Amino acid sequence: MIITQRKPMEDLFAMLEGVQKVALVGCGNCAAACQTGGENEVREMKALLESKGIEVVGTLVPEECCHKMLVKKELKALRDSGAQAILGMACGDGVQTVADNAEVPVYPANDTLFLGQIERVGIFHEYCRMCGDCVLGETGGICPVTRCAKGLVNGPCGGQKNGKCEVDPENDCAWILIYKRLEKLGQLHKLTGPVPDRDHDRMAHPRHINLRGKKV
Ligand code: SF4
Numbered sequence: 001m002i003i004t005q006r007k008p009m010e011d012l013f014a015m016l017e018g019v020q021k022v023a024l025v026g027c028g029n030c031a032a033a034c035q036t037g038g039e040n041e042v043r044e045m046k047a048l049l050e051s052k053g054i055e056v057v058g059t060l061v062p063e064e065c066c067h068k069m070l071v072k073k074e075l076k077a078l079r080d081s082g083a084q085a086i087l088g089m090a091c092g093d094g095v096q097t098v099a100d101n102a103e104v105p106v107y108p109a110n111d112t113l114f115l116g117q118i119e120r121v122g123i124f125h126e127y128c129r130m131c132g133d134c135v136l137g138e139t140g141g142i143c144p145v146t147r148c149a150k151g152l153v154n155g156p157c158g159g160q161k162n163g164k165c166e167v168d169p170e171n172d173c174a175w176i177l178i179y180k181r182l183e184k185l186g187q188l189h190k191l192t193g194p195v196p197d198r199d200h201d202r203m204a205h206p207r208h209i210n211l212r213g214k215k216v
């Protein structure tokens with residue numbers, strides 16, 4: 001799940017300065033779960049903007065705002081709306097997907113934060129940084145790249161105190177968690193062998209995947 005957070009309203013009004021007619025495009029998937037771009041939030045945003053004198057001439061909440069073909073099709077409904085701008089209430093990927101298919105400026109309502117695990121409704125944790133070279137098989141299923149504040153993959157820095165990270169004592173030290181998990185699994189030997197070099201090229205941006213064997 002891509003985790004997003006609403007930008008401060010003053011930032012939104014600054015982006016929309018001079019815009020009298022706007023359309024809102026949310027996302028029925030991640031942004032809906034984050035309460036930043038689902039049907040409810042789009043409705044609330046419409047009421048808020050209208051209370052400030054900005055006319056909302058159309059709203060859309062595509063099932064997935066990062067789906068190019070889907071968004072392209074749904075945006076046709078706004079073609080004659082008279083919108084001078086679109087406020088994208090999705091993640092950065094979704095906003096760019098809208099911008100790729102819109103004739104007017106598209107502004108982000110949200111900041112895109114991380115790929116998150118959903119603990120329960122409204123509570124998310126960052127567990128994967130999408131590094132492209134996964135080490136979970138060696139670390140008991142706990143990611144040191146993400147959950148260690150220093151991203152250390154060769155072992156702990158030694159600064160932990162009572163199992164908490166020296167960078168932010170609110171967080172558990174990832175390497176203490178890894179040790180305990182491997183101990184429980186009977187795999188502590190995984191901590192004693194050499195650690196394979198990481199392929200940092202896999203984090204070079206932008207990345208693309210084409211399962212169809214042709215250029216996308
Ligand atoms: S090592 Fe961590 S950041 Fe990299 S893919 Fe695996 S879980 Fe994600």
Ligand code: SF4
Nearest residue numbers: 148157165166173174
């Ligand atoms: S205390 Fe643990 S989690 Fe924090 S930076 Fe050091 S090894 Fe990483």
